[in-house]
Amino acid sequence: MAHIDLGIDESQFPGITGPMRFRPETGKPLMELAEVLLRGPHSLTAGERELIAAYVSGLNECNFCCNSHSAFAAAQLDEGMALVDQVRANLDEAPVSEKLRALLRIAGAVQETGRKVTSELVEAARTEGATDVEIHDTVLIAAAFCMYNRYVDGLATLTPTDPELYAQSAQRIVEHGYMS
Template identity: 35%
Template sequence: MPFLSSLPDAAGVLDVMKAFPEAAAPLVDYHEVVLRGPSALTIGERELIAAYVSGLNACHYCRGVHGAVAEAFGVEEGVLTALLTDVGSAPVRDELKPLFAYVRKLTLTPSRMADADADAVLAAGWEEKALFDAVSVCALFNLMNRLVEGLGVKAPDDAYFAAAARRLTSGHDYSGYRRLIAHDHDT
């Protein structure tokens, strides 16, 4: 049950966005740029970062949705759990490990970020834009996790994650959400 009585009992993020379209529309646009725009990181890797940050924040809703989306884009089942357990031994490409270590530290102890953290990412072969993209996903999902948890949004069951992933993978973008928000707001 969400904390806002105006939302339906089984409210999801889309319901929140429909209720507050002025704030939601630019947020959806930012999702599109960060998660689907040009990047050295694949869509699956960016969705995995979103799920990873959400797992670090214990946001079951976002972890479930974006973990399912990452898997739909080719991330193997179990990778997210392995990353949350230990980045160093997780079954991801070696060059991704410094990125995940970076977003972990940025999520859990942001005031402790240092040049050495960025240097490790760049030394793994990533360009500055890839680091910017990873930081952008991390920042977006720290925000989204607070919105979801702060408004009491919960998935009704684990089957919800697969349905949400289908919505976010059909057409491969977030612009469908933008259209849904605008359509409901106009009617």
């Protein structure tokens, strides 16, 4: 049970969806940010951007966001959950492009503290072909997910354990986005 009364059936609105319904005036801009960052037109695929969100959420040990965005990434990556699991288990050995690996390293640095993003990390990403927009958005996705993760865990919202619920959410997100 959440730390506060969200005025909803938490089983119907687990994780971040409960607090967003509790305060729609703050929930709407948070969802708009997720829509732009994770689904808007971009040189990184939606699956790659969801993978960044899942990776940061895993580092933050936010089970709801990690499970959600892992499922969202898997639904949009050809390699599915196997790739997501490999990235989360061992980024250095995961079969991703060197550009994505460099961007995930930046995201991991942001998760610790923004000051850990060094000019060396940025240069390594650029060397692998990352654009300034990709670097910018990686930092913003990582920073936003640190906030989203703390929002979910700080209110102790319900975290379902059934993987099928996350897979169903993934289909909805892939088909309709975050604003539906």
